[in-house]
Every structure is written in structure tokens, then in C-alpha cells.
Amino acid sequence: MxxxxxxxxxxxxxxxxxxxxxxxxxxxxxxxxxxxxxxxxxxxxxxxxxxxxxxxxxxxxxxxxxxxxxxxxxxxxxxxxxxxxxxxxxxxxxxxxxxxxxxxxxxxxxxxxxxxxxxxxxxxxxxxxxxxxxxxxxxxxxxxxxxxxxxxxxxxxxxxxxxxxxxxxxxxxxxxxxxxxxxxxxxxxxxxxxxxxxxxRDNDRHKNDIETHYRIGLRAAQREIFIANAYFFPGYRFLRDLRNAAKRGVRVHLILQGEPDMPFARFVATMLYDYLLSGGVHIYEYCERPLHGKVATMDGVWSTVGSSNLDPLSLALNLEANVLINDREFSSILQQRLEALIENHCQLMRRQTAPRRKIQRVLVGVFVFHFLRRFPSWAGWLPARKPELRSxxxxxxxxxxxxx
Missing domain, CATH: 3.30.870.10 (Endonuclease Chain A)
Structure with missing residues (x-):
């Protein structure tokens, strides 16, 4: 970084x-x-x-x-x-x-x-x-x-x-x-x-910068975290930071897609629900329309707005840009908007209402989890010319x- x-x-x-x-x-x-x-x-x-x-x-x-x-x-x-x-x-x-x-x-x-x-x-x-x-x-x-x-x-x-x-x-x-x-x-x-x-985030000197700054915010949070992200499938360290924040008493609110534009996006995200819910993370599915946002705010002071999802493509392959913000007024406005989404358009996920862990689902989930987590590295092995910018x-x- x-x-x-x-x-x-x-x-x-x-x-x-x-x-x-x-x-x-x-x-x-x-x-x-x-x-x-x-x-x-x-x-x-x-x-x-x-x-x-x-x-x-x-x-x-x-x-x-x-x-x-x-x-x-x-x-x-x-x-x-x-x-x-x-x-x-x-x-x-x-x-x-x-x-x-x-x-x-x-x-x-x-x-x-x-x-x-x-x-x-x-x-x-x-x-x-x-x-x-x-x-x-x-x-x-x-x-x-x-x-x-x-x-x-x-x-x-x-x-x-x-x-x-x-x-x-x-x-x-x-x-x-x-x-x-x-x-x-x-x-x-x-x-x-x-x-x-x-x-x-690029594929040269800034391969992990956006994820790293997210994780710095998660580890520093003391009271409350709001994350709204369209395509959510981060790595284990990110997930562990979310759980650890919740376990030390931080109220962690995660807003994900309930009406996704790509159904597979919701399917892979639900693979993580049990792990996060059991650690005290609050998960809400936004059900009004497809969620495409990539924003977060922590403790009403730190915020980020940008293009980066929290999935393998954005965190390990794509060229992305976010703005980091340290401002109480801006973060308060963003938090209020996210609270309004939760209040008016989201369904709270509970362990008993989360997708059931049938044996077929567990097996598919294990495969999907490990495939997607290793996918960026595998894609890097594929023969590929250097992407160019052409007028x-x-x-x-x-x-x-x-x-x-």
C-alpha cells in the first residue's frame, strides 16, 4: 500500500x-x-x-x-x-x-x-x-x-x-x-x-490500497459502522475485521442486495451470512431495487464513496477509485441516508431467516467461496496482453x- x-x-x-x-x-x-x-x-x-x-x-x-x-x-x-x-x-x-x-x-x-x-x-x-x-x-x-x-x-x-x-x-x-x-x-x-x-486500486503499485484503508477504518471504529455495497464477497481478513468490530461492541450494519441485478451476486453473498451473523454483524437486504452503491461510514466521522465493490473483481483485478473523507458533517449526512434505507426499504437478516444450510447448499457454498477467493490469482496466470488505452x-x- x-x-x-x-x-x-x-x-x-x-x-x-x-x-x-x-x-x-x-x-x-x-x-x-x-x-x-x-x-x-x-x-x-x-x-x-x-x-x-x-x-x-x-x-x-x-x-x-x-x-x-x-x-x-x-x-x-x-x-x-x-x-x-x-x-x-x-x-x-x-x-x-x-x-x-x-x-x-x-x-x-x-x-x-x-x-x-x-x-x-x-x-x-x-x-x-x-x-x-x-x-x-x-x-x-x-x-x-x-x-x-x-x-x-x-x-x-x-x-x-x-x-x-x-x-x-x-x-x-x-x-x-x-x-x-x-x-x-x-x-x-x-x-x-x-x-x-x-x-x-490498480494492478501495479496500488493493488490493495482500497481494501487496506477499509480495514484500517474497521479496526479503528469504536461505536458504529455502516457499509452499503452492491457486490460483497471480500477476503477472510476483511470478514474477520467485521466480526471483531462487532465482538468488541461496535454496531456493524451491512447493507447488501436483496433485489440484485445479477442473482448470483446475492447467492455468493449469502454464503457469508452465518459467519457474520454469528459474530454480531447486522445484515440488511435492500429490497426496493438493485443496490449499486459502494459507500461506508464509521463513527460518524470517516467515510468513503467510490467505484469499488467488496468482491474479487474490484479488490484484485479492476481499476477502481474511492474518495476517503474525514468530516463529521458529510459522514452524518451519509449515515442518515443509509439509516433511511434500512428503516424504509431493507429486511433484517436473522440466523433463523437466512438461507437454510442444506447439505447441497453447503457443498456449493464451499466450492464457490474457495473458487472466488482464488479466482484473481488464477486470472493473473492466464495469458494476457497488457491492457492499453487507445484513442x-x-x-x-x-x-x-x-x-x-
């Missing part, structure tokens, strides 16, 4: 679901004066994706430098027409690990770019778990996702902008972080008083045989 760089003087706002997130991001893009950097796992060609496309095109046409990066697996179904409309207007569009389909199937499943980050003018940033798709809006229907993001102003934005500049360096060699050439404003002019840090050329560049 590499130590994270904590910053003070930040202003943070919790954004719940697409109803809060999308207007904030689109308004920021429309107000951008110099640069827009957007990185996401999924963009769909639905109402949300088309609004993002329009905002990006308008920004590029007025001279704003716009960089959009998507994952080659998560956004594999974007049409050439959708992308060309942006690149023709001057939007730089990049794809992480693009690969053609084989027999109609996507093959680039592992080591995904799962981060969701937006940076506007090196002054405003958004980090969270919300993709640019209409299924993050309540009017999508019963399968609309419950999720969270955070908007950030203050010194942390400079760290996020620098991180994104490094990511884009291979495809935009002249891309520079404007904040490096700009003097910092005096402390008195900082927009807020929150301490926060960016923590990432999509504008139609005119393609015809002229030029590179962007």
Missing part, C-alpha cells in the same frame, strides 16, 4: 442516484471554460448518454478541451455514429483495452477500467459509482439502481486532476495538468473544511490516414 495524500480545505456534497448526479455533472460540463476529463465504465446510448454527448459536443465546439475515456468491455456496444459525432466536434474519445467480440461475445472481461471520475477545469471533481446510463434514474422502473457519488471542490481536485493527466499521458503526450502551473490559493480561500484523499480517431483523420 502507498500512503494516500490527505488534503484539507475541501467542500464535499453527497449525490444520491442519477437524479442528483447527472444534472450536477451536465451543468458543470456546460459551464466548463478550459477542460473536461471524464472517465467511466459505462456509457449507454440512451437518454442519459445522449445528453452527455450533447454537453460534450457543445463544450468542445466552444473551445473546451474534452477527454472522455470508457472501458472497452463496459461500453462495448457504443456505435461508431455515436462516437463519431463527438470526435468530429473535437472531443478526444479514448477506450481502455478495446477488443473485438469473438462469436458475438466480449472477451476482455478482466482488469476492467471501473472508475467513475469527472474533472472540470481542474476546479470541480466528481467521484462515485454511477455510470452514464438511464438505469440510474428512478423512472427507469423496478431495476433502477440505488447509488452514490460525491462532488468535490478544493485541494483534492488538484490531486485528482494530476492522476487523470497521468492516465491520459500515453494517448495525449502534450496533456498537462493545469494546476501544476498555477499557484495555490491561500488557505483562507479554500472552499470548505473537509479532509479528504483519493485512493485507487478513437475523428472521421476526417481516419480518411486522411492521420493519427489524432
Amino acid at each position: 502507498t500512503a494516500v495524500a490527505w488534503t484539507s480545505g475541501n467542500s464535499l456534497e453527497l449525490l444520491e442516484n442519477g437524479e442528483a448526479f447527472f444534472p450536477a455533472v451536465f451543468d458543470a460540463i456546460r459551464a466548463a471554460q478550459r477542460s473536461v476529463v471524464l472517465e467511466t465504465f459505462i456509457i449507454f446510448e440512451d437518454a442519459v448518454g445522449r445528453e452527455l454527448q450533447r454537453a460534450a459536443i457543445e463544450a468542445a465546439q466552444r473551445g473546451v478541451r474534452v477527454d472522455i475515456t470508457v472501458d472497452g468491455y463496459g461500453s462495448a456496444d457504443l456505435t461508431a455514429e455515436f462516437i463519431d459525432a463527438m470526435t468530429s466536434a473535437g472531443v478526444a474519445f479514448h477506450v481502455f483495452d478495446p477488443r473485438p467480440k469473438r462469436l458475438g461475445m466480449r472477451t476482455n472481461l478482466f482488469r476492467r477500467l471501473h472508475r467513475k471520475i469527472v474533472v472540470i477545469d481542474d476546479a470541480l471533481a466528481f467521484v462515485g459509482g454511477i455510470n452514464f446510463s438511464a438505469d440510474h434514474l428512478a423512472d427507469y422502473g423496478p431495476t433502477a439502481k440505488q447509488d452514490y457519488a460525491v462532488s468535490i471542490r478544493g485541494p483534492l481536485v488538484e490531486h485528482i486532476a494530476r492522476f487523470e493527466a497521468q492516465i491520459l499521458q500515453p494517448v495525449r503526450p502534450r496533456f498537462s495538468w493545469r494546476g501544476l502551473r498555477r499557484k495555490r490559493a491561500p488557505a483562507a480561500d479554500e472552499p470548505g473544511d473537509s479532509a479528504a484523499a483519493l485512493v485507487v 478513437v480517431p475523428a472521421p476526417m483523420d481516419e480518411q486522411a490516414g492521420e493519427q489524432p
Whole structure:
């Protein structure tokens, strides 16, 4: 683990679901004066994706430098027409690990770019778990996702902008972080008083950073822990820290999927119920709609919001980004939102109501547990080229045989 760089003087706002997130991001893009950097796992060609496309095109046409990066697996179904409309207007569009389909199937499943980050003018940033798709809006229907993001102003934005500049360096060699050439404003002019840090997970120097900081929080908690996570299947040490916290008197509240978008996600999570419930952990299944959030708060002071699930893919393979927050006001707001979920939309799991431990289920559970816990290591043995970031050329560049 590499130590994270904590910053003070930040202003943070919790954004719940697409109803809060999308207007904030689109308004920021429309107000951008110099640069827009957007990185996401999924963009769909639905109402949300088309609004993002329009905002990006308008920004590029007025001279704003716009960089959009998507994952080659998560956004594999974007049409050439959708992308060309942006690149023709001057939007730089990049794809992480693009690969053609084989027999109609996507093959680039592992080591995904799962981060969701937006940076506007090196002054405003958004980090969270919300993709640019209409299924993050309540009017999508019963399968609309419950999720969270955070908007950030203050010194942390400079760290996020620098991180994104490094990511884009291979495809935009002249891309520079404007904040490096700009003097910092005096402390008195900082927009807020929150301490926060960016923590990432990659397959190089930061393989365990997000999980490690979660575990630091679990071990330090003294009163109360709230974790809401869509895909929950962490390692034994994480589970042991949860149980140990509960055994020393900390009230541990774990909110998981009760109406999952992928039924297998709930099945594997239930493999862990007996172990956690027997240790005093309170487990709630969110039954209103699919839970897609990846948030936590501890003792009403420490919080995290980001893209990382607590499962083998996020903790051992994918590229992820979370914001760590040390702020009583923000953490109190997040805790209140999670308490409202528990109160109004969750079912408490009890040992007598948890899935019964039939012998077939136990045998399957043992297999699933050990397979998933070893899966990241096995996947690392598979032959694989290093994932690349590739820019999509504008139609005119393609015809002229030029590179962007």
C-alpha cells in the first residue's frame, strides 16, 4: 500500500442516484471554460448518454478541451455514429483495452477500467459509482439502481486532476495538468473544511490500497459502522475485521442486495451470512431495487464513496477509485441516508431467516467461496496482453490516414 495524500480545505456534497448526479455533472460540463476529463465504465446510448454527448459536443465546439475515456468491455456496444459525432466536434474519445467480440461475445472481461471520475477545469471533481446510463434514474422502473457519488471542490481536485493527466499521458503526450502551473490559493480561500484523499486500486503499485484503508477504518471504529455495497464477497481478513468490530461492541450494519441485478451476486453473498451473523454483524437486504452503491461510514466521522465493490473483481483485478473523507458533517449526512434505507426499504437478516444450510447448499457454498477467493490469482496466470488505452480517431483523420 502507498500512503494516500490527505488534503484539507475541501467542500464535499453527497449525490444520491442519477437524479442528483447527472444534472450536477451536465451543468458543470456546460459551464466548463478550459477542460473536461471524464472517465467511466459505462456509457449507454440512451437518454442519459445522449445528453452527455450533447454537453460534450457543445463544450468542445466552444473551445473546451474534452477527454472522455470508457472501458472497452463496459461500453462495448457504443456505435461508431455515436462516437463519431463527438470526435468530429473535437472531443478526444479514448477506450481502455478495446477488443473485438469473438462469436458475438466480449472477451476482455478482466482488469476492467471501473472508475467513475469527472474533472472540470481542474476546479470541480466528481467521484462515485454511477455510470452514464438511464438505469440510474428512478423512472427507469423496478431495476433502477440505488447509488452514490460525491462532488468535490478544493485541494483534492488538484490531486485528482494530476492522476487523470497521468492516465491520459500515453494517448495525449502534450496533456498537462493545469494546476501544476498555477499557484495555490491561500488557505483562507479554500472552499470548505473537509479532509479528504483519493485512493485507487490498480494492478501495479496500488493493488490493495482500497481494501487496506477499509480495514484500517474497521479496526479503528469504536461505536458504529455502516457499509452499503452492491457486490460483497471480500477476503477472510476483511470478514474477520467485521466480526471483531462487532465482538468488541461496535454496531456493524451491512447493507447488501436483496433485489440484485445479477442473482448470483446475492447467492455468493449469502454464503457469508452465518459467519457474520454469528459474530454480531447486522445484515440488511435492500429490497426496493438493485443496490449499486459502494459507500461506508464509521463513527460518524470517516467515510468513503467510490467505484469499488467488496468482491474479487474490484479488490484484485479492476481499476477502481474511492474518495476517503474525514468530516463529521458529510459522514452524518451519509449515515442518515443509509439509516433511511434500512428503516424504509431493507429486511433484517436473522440466523433463523437466512438461507437454510442444506447439505447441497453447503457443498456449493464451499466450492464457490474457495473458487472466488482464488479466482484473481488464477486470472493473473492466464495469458494476457497488457491492457492499453487507445484513442478513437475523428472521421476526417481516419480518411486522411492521420493519427489524432
